Amino acid sequence: MSYIDIFWWILYFVDILLFALVTITVAYMVFFSVSALFSKIHEIPKAKSQNRFIILIPAYKSDNSILQTVTSILSQNYPQRMFDVVVISDHQSEMTNMRLAQYTITLLTPNFEKSSKTKSLQYAILNLPEFKIYDVAIVLNADNIVETDFLEQMNDAYETAGTKAIVSHLLPRNRDTSSARLSTVFEEINNSIFRRGHIAVGLSSALMSSGVAYEFDWFKNNIMKVRANAEDKELEAMLIRQHVYIDYFDQIYVFNERKREVQDFNRQRFRWISDQVRSFIKNVRFLPVAIFNKHYDTADKIIQWMLLPRSIMFAIIFVMCITLPFIYLSIAIKWWVVGAIWGFSLTLAVPNDLVDKNWDKDFIILPLTTAHDILKSFTQKIRSIRKK
Secondary structure: OOHHHHHHHHHHHHHHHHHHHHHHHHHHHHHHHHHHOOOOOOOOOOOOOOOOEEEEEEEEOOOOOHHHHHHHHHOOOOOHHHEEEEEEEEOOOHHHHHHHOOOOOEEEOOOOOOOOHHHHHHHHHHOOOOOOOOOEEEEOOOOOEEOOOHHHHHHHHHHHHOOOEEEEEEEEOOOOOHHHHHHHHHHHHHHHHHHHHHHHOOOOOOOOOOOEEEEHHHHHHHHOOOOOOOHHHHHHHHHHHOOOOEEEEEEEEEEEOOOOOHHHHHHHHHHHHHHHHHHHHHHHHHHHHHHHOOOHHHHHHHHHHHOOOHHHHHHHHHHHHHHHHHOOHHHHHHHHHHHHHHHHHHHHHOOHHHOOOOHHHHHHHHHHHHHHHHHHHHHHHHHHHHHO
16 A cells, blocks of 8 residues: 555544534534523512522632622622622732721631642531521622622522522623624623523533532532542533532523633633543443443433533634635535534624624634744743753
8 A cells, every 4th residue: 555545544543533523513503502592581589588699719829800899799699697708718819818807708728738729619518607507508709790689689690590599691791892892702602502502402501610509418518528629620510410400591691701812811711621631531421331331411411511612613624614625625524514513603602792893803713822822831841841
């Protein structure tokens, strides 16, 4: 067999493999993008009783935003006797801690050698007074801002859902850079496909790292079992395996800070990809049993973690669509088709108000900057290896 024959065999194999992976991912996204169009906004009747909340806010080096977050949550029109705020201030300045201490909150100041959100939440649970009784635990990030009726809405939604976990709608506080705008777009795609689309067909919503309310006793018992830094992925897996439905309320807003710098944006994306891979590896063994026992939520979640991350899929489709026409045009046609279908699914998932004058520029600039950032990191690693 000649080298040319080997080249074509390798090309066909890589083409078929990548196309199969991309097609499965695109089909999944198209299905739930279309399903999201038929989702109905929850009608939230007024709750007959008021739950007692504990709001947990892990704050790691968040001196610039934590005070605004605490101010917003303390400005609720919900009775103050019915909620407590706990801030876990990790590696923040003494000045920030002094200011936080002036608020009517519980301030915890751990000093972890290796910090993580999981450790902060576990530290908070371990340091709660035993005489305190709560019904619901809400986890917020240190850059979150909520409206004055947030707790009232969460109380009504929690009673309406009748489940152990409900998810709110994350919205941006800023859209002042390409990274921030694209981060907003990607989050709204997540809301459409993995939350509204899933709820529309009766499956559980995807969990988030903030703006989530848990039944307190469930959270207290299960957060202590989490070992990974991506606590939301592990808690999501626990909820699904325990057959607990995760509900989503599109009209309850939590505002968060979007990453302004490309490097931060890329770092966040790479961390999410690694978290997704770890979640799939850890839970894939449950897939056959879930399918056999018709536990559709569990099967769907594992399949979801198995799909290609969108950034990787975008890179694959882009490279194949650009390079294959110069090698073998007929092979490229199917990539153009699947790329167009994927673009259609994203169009359905993105709200119209996010498609503004910066839309085209952002989608051109960010991939180029991302590629430059990856190349720069790779070059730095090569240099460090040579020095050793």
